[in-house]
Every structure is written in C-alpha cells, then in structure tokens.
Amino acid sequence: MDFNELVNAIQTLNTDDAFRARLNAENWRTIGPYFTQHDIRAGDLLIKQGDTDRTMYFLGRGSLQVFVTGGPPGSNRIAILRPGSVVGEPGIFGDGARMASVEAVTPSMVWALRGPRLEELAQRSPALALELVRAAGAVMAQRMRANMANKMPFA
Template structure:
C-alpha cells in the first residue's frame, strides 16, 4: 500500500467522524511526507489505554477495534475503524494518557504522524499543519458528541 491509497481511503470514508482536511493535491503530497508506514498483525496493539504517546494514526488497510477497560459491563467496546479513519488524534493536542485501547482486528497498514514530525511540518508548511490540526480537532469534537449522545438518554 502506498500513500496514494491512503489518501483515497481518507477521501472516501463515509462516517460521521471522518477526517476531512481541506488539502489540494500538492498539500496532500507535503502532508504524507511526514508520515511513517507500519504494518500490524491481527490482534496487535496500536494504542494502549493509559500510556502516553504523542502520535496520531491513519488507517490505510484493515480494521481496528477500539475498546476501554474499567467501564461498566457491556460498555468496553467503542467501535471498529475502517480504512481512512484516524485514531490517537488527542495526542497531537495534549500530553495525556491514552483513553482507549486500539488493536488490529485484521492485518493492517497504518501511517503514524508523531508529534516531532508534526512540529517540523508546522515550521515548514504551517498552512498544511493548521489544516491537519483543524481536521483532527473536528474528529475529536464529533466523537465527543457521539459518545455523549450514547450516555445521555433522550427525553
């Protein structure tokens, strides 16, 4: 899998919490230069709840499962991510413990954007970095809304 396939997956993902940076073709090429490609085997952890990690991940291939520990019975599984989804985006905003576990359900290809590389991108191409940050923040807002809706009964 190459970054072109990742971009296609991001642009075609049809979910409420899709990552939607407004980048042109040249800006996409700049952005993807700051990503590192990783392969995961089925069952391999990508993010561990409670650990600190300043990395955002973009799923290129496969599926990821998101779950938490310590919650009420039956509330541990949060969701499944498909190609084009992002996870770990709070790591770009704050140095805080991870809120959930993320693991590969199938073999996966993920692309990592680590904080030092993001900061380098911000120094070299601030417009691209700002748009990536805006889009990642929008994902966090939408996921917060979705989770609050699940917790608050409708009247």
C-alpha cells in the same frame, strides 16, 4: 501500500467522524513524507489505554477496534474503524494519557504522524499543519458529541 491509496481512503470514508481536511493533491504530496508506514498483526495493540504518546494514526488497510478497560460488561468496545479512519488524534494536542486502547482486528497497515514531525511540518508549512490540526480537532469534537449522545463516559 502507497500514500496515495491512504489519501483516497481518507477522502472516500463516509462516516460522521471522517477526517475532512481541506487539502488538495499537492498538499497531500507535501504532507506525505512526514508520515511513517507500519504493519500490524491481528491482535496487536496499536495504542494502549493509559500510555502517553503524541502520535496520530490513519488506517490504510484492515480494521481496528477501539475499546476501554474497566466499566460495566458490554460497554468496553467503542468503535470498529475502517480504512481512511483516524485514531489517536488527541495525542497530537497534548501529553495526556491515552483514553482507550486500539487493537488490530485483522492484519492492518497504519500511517503514523508523530508530534515532533507535525511540529517540523508546522515550521515548514504552517498552513498545512494547521489544517491537519483543525481536521483532527473536528474529529475529536464529533466523537465527543457522539459519546455524550450515547451517554458514554469520556476522560
């Protein structure tokens, strides 16, 4: 999968919590080399609740489920993500423990942006890094509002 396909998936995802970065094609071409592509088998964990990791992922192909361990029966699954979705975005804001686990429902491909690479991008293209962080923060805020409206706990 080529990075342009991911950009198209991000730009066409129509969900309340879509990653809506104000970036043009040239901006995405600049950002692309900072991401790494990873294939994941169905059933594999991408993120494990409680781990610490400063990586944000974009789903290029497949589907992922977000879930928490513990809690009352039936309250574990939080979301199913489609291509173009971002996941793990809180990891770029700090070194805290992951709040949920993320598992591949189908064979999937993700693009990872690790904290050190984002910091490198910030040194070279501060405006682009700031826009990625702004859009990731907007996703987090939308998800927090949705969790509060559904009376779901969040840490």
